[in-house]
Amino acid sequence: MATKAKELTVEEKLKALYTMQSIDSKIDEIHKLRGELPLEVSDLEDELAGLQKRIENLNTEMENLKETISESKNGIKEADTLKQKYEKQLNSVKNNREFDALTKEIENQDLDIQLMEKKIKDSTEQITSKTAYLEESNELLEKKVKNLEEKKKELEKITKETEAEEEKLSKKAEKAQKKVEDRIVNAYNRIRKAYKNGLAVVTVERNSCGGCFATIPAQKQLELKQRKKIILCEHCGRVLVDNDLAS
Ligand SMILES: [Zn+2]
Known part of the structure; x- marks a missing residue:
């Protein structure tokens, strides 16, 4: 004893x-x-999670924009068809009232077309800028992933190197502690x-x-x-x- x-x-x-x-x-x-390494690793992991979320959001936003563009293109086609139909009817109008009504309809279709064209232009611009941001984010992600891997390896190495030493020391400390x-x-x-x-x-x-x-x-x-x-x-x-x- x-x-x-x-x-x-x-x-x-x-x-x-x-x-x-x-x-x-x-x-x-x-x-x-070991110093700040464990903290740096967990900070990097948080950053990565944030970046991944950002990239995910950007992709969703781009999908939505593409859908807006395709919907607008279809809308323009429909408006164009209607416009052509009204223009044809214009050749066989019977009175002023009918003429005015058709002219108004054609104007409406033109307005719709303009509106949708603007939507396409805006969405295309947004896609361009989001694409650049997405590329930037992907590059950053790649860099951070590499950085994290390095830090993790470094931490693992130091931990491995010092683990045995630390264990030995802890046992010695325990022995001394029992005397007090x-x-x-x-x-x-x-x-x-x-x-x-x-x-x-x-x-x-x-x-x-x-x-x-x-x-x-x-x-x-x-x-x-x-x-x-x-x-x-x-x-x-x-x-x-x-x-x-x-x-
Ligand atoms: Zn003192």
């Missing part, structure tokens, strides 16, 4: 705490090495989380706390060297250890 925490001396606990810190700092380094009471481990984790650099156990450097650089009084430094109790920095709350213990 492993040695129970309460059976260990303060010095041994301090050493265990220092070991925990060294290992956790190494693991932090590994995570830093849960209460202290919890405090250690709390302090680590509170500081960006993840330092909960620090040495005294040039009479100052290695975490916050506050001066550590000589009396306290003496106590530290005795390793009889766990001493915290009064300013930042980190666990202080003497330099010799760290080396």
